[in-house]
Amino acid sequence: xxxxxxxxxxxxxxxxxxxxxxxxxxxxxxxxxxxxxxxxxxxxxxxxxxxxxxxxxxxxxxxxxxxxxxxxxxxxxxxxxxxxxxxxxxxxxxxxxxxxxxxxxxxxxxxxxxxxxxxxxxxxxxxxxxxxxxxxxxx
Amino acid sequence: xxxxxxxxxxxxxxxxxxxxxxxxxxxxxxxxxxxxxxxxxxxxxxxxxxxxxxxxxxxxxxxxxxxxxxxxxxxxxxxxxxxxxxxxxxxxxxxxxxxxxxxxxxxxxxxxxxxxxxxxxx
Numbered sequence: 001x002x003x004x005x006x007x008x009x010x011x012x013x014x015x016x017x018x019x020x021x022x023x024x025x026x027x028x029x030x031x032x033x034x035x036x037x038x039x040x041x042x043x044x045x046x047x048x049x050x051x052x053x054x055x056x057x058x059x060x061x062x063x064x065x066x067x068x069x070x071x072x073x074x075x076x077x078x079x080x081x082x083x084x085x086x087x088x089x090x091x092x093x094x095x096x097x098x099x100x101x102x103x104x105x106x107x108x109x110x111x112x113x114x115x116x117x118x119x120x121x122x123x124x125x126x127x128x129x130x131x132x133x134x135x136x137x138x139x
Numbered sequence: 140x141x142x143x144x145x146x147x148x149x150x151x152x153x154x155x156x157x158x159x160x161x162x163x164x165x166x167x168x169x170x171x172x173x174x175x176x177x178x179x180x181x182x183x184x185x186x187x188x189x190x191x192x193x194x195x196x197x198x199x200x201x202x203x204x205x206x207x208x209x210x211x212x213x214x215x216x217x218x219x220x221x222x223x224x225x226x227x228x229x230x231x232x233x234x235x236x237x238x239x240x241x242x243x244x245x246x247x248x249x250x251x252x253x254x255x256x257x258x259x260x261x
Contacts, residue, residue, distance in 0.1 A: 011233060018225075018237040022218070022244045029210045037206060113247075 008074070008130045009064050016119075016126055017063045023115060024056035027104045048088065049103045055080055059123070068132055075127055082120035085109055089117070141190055141199070145253040148183045149246045155180050156242030163235030169226035170235075177226075177238045180245050181219030187249070188212055203255035211255070215248040 009017060031049035039046050055077050062074035089108035091098055102111055109116030155176035162173055191212060194200070201208055222241035226234040 011231075012236075014229070014231075014233040015236045015240060018222070018240050021221075022240065025214050025217070029214045033204065033207045033210050037204065 007066060008071070008127070013063070013126055013130065016123060017060060019115070019119060020056060020060040020063060020123075023104075023112070023119065024053065024060050026112065027053035027056050030102075030104060044098060045103050045106075048084075048105070052081070052084060052104050055084070063123070071127070071132055074123075078120045078123040078127065081116065082124070085116045085120070140187070140194065140201075140253055140256040142253065142257065144187070144190065145249055145256075148180075148187060149249045149253075151176075151183060152180045152242045152246035152249060156239045156246060159235050159239030159242060161239075163232050163237075163239060166232045167235055168230050168232060169238060173235050173238050174223055174226055177219050177223055177242055180242050181216070181223070184212070184216045184219070184245065184249075187252075188216065201256045202259050208252055208255045211248050211252045215245050215252075218245055 007013075027049065031046065031053045034042075034046045034049055059074060059077035059081065062070045062077055085105045085108055088103060088105035092103075092106040104112060104116055108114060155173075158176060159173040162170075167173070191201075191208070218241045222238050226238055
C-alpha cells in the first residue's frame with residue numbers, strides 16, 4: 001500500500017529516536033533541577049534549558065509520528081536545535097557572563113559529548129532521506 | 140553511593156552497552172543475552188537506589204545536590220525498562236542497538252551520579 005509519506009521510525013531511525021529520547025530526558029532533568037533550586041541565579045540560561053528540553057521532547061515525538069505535518073514539525077524542531085547549539089555555543093564562549101550556568105547547549109554541548117551538536121545534523125540527513133514523496137502515478 | 144559499587148555498575152553498563160551495539164550492528168535480534176544484560180543494568184540501578192537511601196544513615200552523605208542526584212537516578216531507572224519493552228515489541232536488529240544505547244546512557248548517568256555524590260569542583 002502506498003502512502004504519501006515514508007515512515008521515519010524504521011531501521012536506523014529507531015536508534016536516532018532512542019538517542020533523542022535520552023537527550024530529551026537529560027535536558028528535562030537538568031532544567032527541572034536548575035529551575036527548582038536556583039532559577040534567579042541565571043534566569044536566561046535556565047529558561048533556555050527548559051525551552052531546549054521542550055523542543056527535544058517535541059522533536060522525539062515528531063520523529064515517531066507519521067504524516068506531513070509531523071514531518072514539518074520535525075524539521076522545525078531539529079533546525080531550532082542546531083541553531084540553538086550554534087548560537088548558545090558561540091555566546092557561551094564569548095560571553096560567559098550571560099551563561100554563567102551550564103545548559104545542554106553550552107560550549108556546543110561539550111557536557112553531553114557534543115551529542116547536541118551532532119544529533120541535529122544526523123537528524124536532518126535522516127529527514128532528507130525519508131522525505132515524503134508524492135504518490136507514484138496512479139492508474 | 141559506595142564508590143566501588145558505582146564503578147562496577149558503570150563497568151557492567153558499558154560492557155552490556157557495547158555488547159548490544161555490536162550484536163545489533165551485526166544484525167542480531169534482541170536475545171536473552173542482550174535483554175538480560177540490560178535487565179541486569181536496571182536491577183543494579185534499583186540496588187543503587189536502596190544504597191543511596193540507606194547510605195546517609197551510615198554517615199555516608201552526598202556532598203553535592205541531593206535533588207540533582209535523585210533526578211539522575213530516577214531518570215536512569217526508567218531507561219532500561221523502556222528499552223527492554225521496546226525490544227519485546229520490535230524484534231529487529233535496531234532494537235538491539237537501542238538496548239545498547241540505553242545501557243551506555245545509564246553508564247554516563249551513573250558516573251555523573253558518583254561525581255555529584257563524591258566530587259565537588261568548587
